[in-house]
Amino acid sequence: MYEKDGEKYFVVDGHTHFWDASxxxxxxxxxxxxxGWIECFHAYQGLGPADTHWPIDRFQKYSEELMMHDLFEAxxxxxxxxxxxxxxxxxxxxxxxxxxxxxxxxxxxGKFLVNTYFDPREGDAGMxxxxxxxxxxxxxxxxxxTAEWLGDSRGWSLKDPEAFRYLEKCEELGVKNIHVHKGPxxxxxxxxxxxxxxxxxxxxxxxxxxxxxxxxxxxxxxDFCFMATxxxxxxxGLAVVVGGLMHARPKFFAKVMGELMFWxxxxxxxxxxxxxxxxxxxxxEGFVDWQMPADEELSDFAPLTVEQKKKILGLNAxxxxxxxxxAELRLEAPKVVEPVGVPNP
Amino acid sequence: xxxxxxxxxxxxxxxxxxxxxxxxxxxEPLTDLGFVARCEVDGGRAAVELRLPTYFCAPNFAFLxxxxxxxxxxxxxxxxxxxxxxxxxxxxxxxNRGVAARxxxxxxxxxxxxxxxxxxxATFVRKAVLAGTDRVCRALMKSGVDGDRLARMTxxxxxxxxxxxxxxxxxxxxxxPCGDGDPLLVDPETGEAVPPSDAARHLGFARLxxxxxxxxxxxxxxxxxxxxPHIGEQEGAR
Numbered sequence: 001m002y003e004k005d006g007e008k009y010f011v012v013d014g015h016t017h018f019w020d021a022s023x024x025x026x027x028x029x030x031x032x033x034x035x036g037w038i039e040c041f042h043a044y045q046g047l048g049p050a051d052t053h054w055p056i057d058r059f060q061k062y063s064e065e066l067m068m069h070d071l072f073e074a075x076x077x078x079x080x081x082x083x084x085x086x087x088x089x090x091x092x093x094x095x096x097x098x099x100x101x102x103x104x105x106x107x108x109x110g111k112f113l114v115n116t117y118f119d120p121r122e123g124d125a126g127m128x129x130x131x132x133x134x135x136x137x138x139x140x141x142x143x144x145x146t147a148e149w150l151g152d153s154r155g156w157s158l159k160d161p162e163a164f165r166y167l168e169k170c171e172e173l174g175v176k177n178i179h180v181h182k183g184p185x186x187x188x189x190x191x192x193x194x195x196x197x198x199x200x201x202x203x204x205x206x207x208x209x210x211x212x213x214x215x216x217x218x219x220x221x222x223d224f225c226f227m228a229t230x231x232x233x234x235x236x237g238l239a240v241v242v243g244g245l246m247h248a249r250p251k252f253f254a255k256v257m258g259e260l261m262f263w264x265x266x267x268x269x270x271x272x273x274x275x276x277x278x279x280x281x282x283x284x285e286g287f288v289d290w291q292m293p294a295d296e297e298l299s300d301f302a303p304l305t306v307e308q309k310k311k312i313l314g315l316n317a318x319x320x321x322x323x324x325x326x327a328e329l330r331l332e333a334p335k336v337v338e339p340v341g342v343p344n345p
Numbered sequence: 346x347x348x349x350x351x352x353x354x355x356x357x358x359x360x361x362x363x364x365x366x367x368x369x370x371x372x373e374p375l376t377d378l379g380f381v382a383r384c385e386v387d388g389g390r391a392a393v394e395l396r397l398p399t400y401f402c403a404p405n406f407a408f409l410x411x412x413x414x415x416x417x418x419x420x421x422x423x424x425x426x427x428x429x430x431x432x433x434x435x436x437x438x439x440x441n442r443g444v445a446a447r448x449x450x451x452x453x454x455x456x457x458x459x460x461x462x463x464x465x466x467a468t469f470v471r472k473a474v475l476a477g478t479d480r481v482c483r484a485l486m487k488s489g490v491d492g493d494r495l496a497r498m499t500x501x502x503x504x505x506x507x508x509x510x511x512x513x514x515x516x517x518x519x520x521x522p523c524g525d526g527d528p529l530l531v532d533p534e535t536g537e538a539v540p541p542s543d544a545a546r547h548l549g550f551a552r553l554x555x556x557x558x559x560x561x562x563x564x565x566x567x568x569x570x571x572x573x574p575h576i577g578e579q580e581g582a583r
Contacts, residue, residue, distance in 0.1 A: 219564065222472070222557045226550065252560045259553050300552065340549070 001329065002076035002313075004288050007306050010329035012317035013071060013080040013280050015179075015214060015239035015272025016112075018104050019096035022061040027092050034090040041277055044240075047248035048278045062276055064104060072111060075273070075280035078314065079323055081113045083143035083179055083214070083272075089150065102137045113321055115141040115179065118169075120162035121150050127169060134173050140321055141177030142170065143214075146198065158198035167206050176209050177320050178202075182224070183215025183240055196223050203231040210320055212270055215240040221256055225263040229341030235320070236260050238312070239272035242283045246290065254293055258301030265339025266308040270317050284313065307331060355423045356386040362417040363393065369409050369466050371562045372473040372515075378562075379569050379576050380410070382432060389425035391418050394432050398568035404436040408453065409462050411444045433572075470519050471533040476555035477512035478530065482548055484508070492544040501525025 002009040021038035023031075042059050045052075058066075071077045082101035086094045094100070098116040105112035116133045119126060133139060147155045156163065158180065170178065182196050196217055203211040214237035217224035228234040241260075245253035260269055271287070273280035292303045310331060318325050346354065363384065364376040375381055375395065383394035393414060397407060415429045429444060431437045436454075443453025450462050481503055482495055490498075500523065503509050516523040521536040530539035530547055539547045570576060 219561050220557055221560075222475075222550070222554045225553055249560070249563075252556070252563070255556045255560070259556065262549065263553070340546070 001078055002284050002288065004285075007288075007310075008329050009076075009284070009288065009310055010314040010318065010325050011077050011280070011284055012271065012314040012321075012323065013075070013077045013273045013275065014212075014270045014317045015083050015237060016071065016080045016275040017083065017085070017096045018064075018067060018101055019085075019276070020061050020093065020100070021059075021091065021095060025061075025091045025093055025095075027088075027090055030090045037087065037090060037095075044244060044277050047244045049247055049282055052279055052282055054276075059276065064107075067104075067275070068108065068111075070279045070281070071273075071275060075275075076284045077273075077280050079113065079318075080111060080275075081115060081141065081272075081317070081321065083115055084117055085143065085145055085148075085181075086117060086119075087145075087148065089148075098133050098137060098139075105137075113140065113323075115139055115143050115177070117143055117145070118166045119148065119150065120156055120160055120166050121153060123162070127166065130166065131169065131173065134175055139175055141179060141212075142175055143179045143181070145181050147181070158202040163198075163202070164205070167202060167209065171206065171208050177212060178206075178209050179212045179214050179237060181214050182217045196227050199234065200227045200231065203234050207233060209233065210235055212237045212320075214272070216256070216260065218244075218256075221259060225259055225341070228268070229263050234264075235268045235270055235316075236264055237270050237272055239274035240277075242271065242287055243274050243278035246283065246286055251293075251295075251297075254295070254298055254301075257304070258292060258298060261304070261308075261339070262301065263339060263341035266311050267316060268339070269312045270320070271313045287313065351423075352386060352388075355389075355391075355421070356384070358421045359386050359391050359393070359418055359424065360384055362421050363414060366410060366413040366417050368565075369406055369469045370472075370558070371565060372469070372476065372558060373562060375410060375414065378565065379573075382573075386424070389423060391421070391424045391427050393418060393427075393429045395429065396432055396569075396573065397434055398565045398572060400433060400435050402434065404434075404440060404454070405450065405462055405465055407431055407434060407436065408440050408443065408450050409466060411440050415444050467519065470515055472554050472558065473515045474512065474519065474521070474531075474533040475551045476558045477508065477515055479548070479551035479555040480508040481506070481512055481529070482551065492548055493541045495548070496528075496530050496539055496541040496544040498529040499525060500527055500529055503529060 002011055021034065026034035038060055042056055045054065045059065071080050082105065084098045084101055085096050088094050098114060102114045105114050114137045116130065116137065116139045118130045146157060170176070180199055182199065196213070199211055199213060210233050212235040213224055213228070216236045218240060228236065241256055245256060273283050288309060292298055292301050315325065315331065317323070360376065363381055364374045366375050367373060368375065368378055368380070371378065380395050380397060381393065382396040383392065385392045395411060395414060411429055411431050415427055418424060418427045418429065430441050439453050443450070485495060485503065500509065500513060513523045519533065521531055521533065528538040530544060531537060532539060
């Protein structure tokens, strides 16, 4: 919970990791990629305030104590959602697996929700393992990394018939929140992240599922908004938006927030700090203090209300994940303001 | 013309040709972006080096720029041989080899790429049309013209400006109507006039597209400057 000027905010960090990218975990022969990947992440941390930067060795592998402190003691987070990213091609025990996340979550009841993943290239065996993970850890969501390498494959698409089979399984198991990484990429060639048409197709076909597009397709925000306006079950995951832009590129941050509010509206935006790329503390405090600047270029956009910030920082995610919000942190009478772009239900 | 004057003229023509090549996403000339690291002309032989903001810039975009630069420089009168090399990029070797051999993108990245790049290019020219529409319309709206009126205006009714001609050129590239009598607001996919009832939404998309394009341009320029701190001095070599 975060309190400022007498207003109390229930904070859900919709995008957190507990990873191990230390050299001991690098796959032999793949060191270049394992090292390059974590160094790329580390460079992103540089977009936050200077006093929040970590040395690379701490960034490669941090402790449970540090994470609990940064999220819950210092960071104002009430509930954090784990979004795993396996990357087993480069990291022996995986980069950030469901199992590691779940072990931490079990030690700290009530603090975490554990999402898992699926990969349609894993076929029937993968399907079975997926179902087991969901049941064992009570997963209500998945994090999909369509650019992940597997053997000779440089990625997959949500349009693939195999992916549809997994999405049907998600519906059956009640895994209703589908987080898809559509954001900055480096590899691979044709599967450049500007192409979000796979989310478009899947979200149309699976109306019972919520599709949270992580990183809102940055650096191509327009592709995301074009697509999201057509689909009422598409949400904006703000990981990278707040952490990567609010401090380093404030003007673009204002435009992105303005456009997201304009096209999707206050009920579709989900905060995520993307720990440990960035700590939640400065993001939560900064976002509560932030306001749309009075600037000619931004005159199309309205200022954010306290109520809207409460939704974005936690209440929207709480709704998607059925998280119980203490009575004093709820909104008195939740209003639904229909955004410009989204069709009426 | 003396021999030295001829070399200078040829160099200027090659530089000008490179100025017609754009980053397909940013819609700006390579020469303005600082992507030309070296440009030398010697006895009809042109040698050009291109550089990009990061080691991992998307290879499909990089391929387009190297291939376009090769074509543009090859067309300069007096140039008999051309070498265009991308430097400091993880896929430089494959791209340079592919462009020099006049192979397509798919052949240059056997097993890793599926489609040739025409559709990719068209996608970004369509975005350039939208971004250009915002540039033109914002100025008009500032002077009190509303969306309804914009949807009834023709290109020829827009006061002459660089932005208008740039928009016209992008529309021409896509085969969209671009004459003075054609509508100012057109769907960049179909070329159909945007009806007044859809004007607000269309202008919203135009604004959004421009925001993305300008943000990416800013990021690329910043990163290039970080990567090549002496960039200003090198440009003096043109």
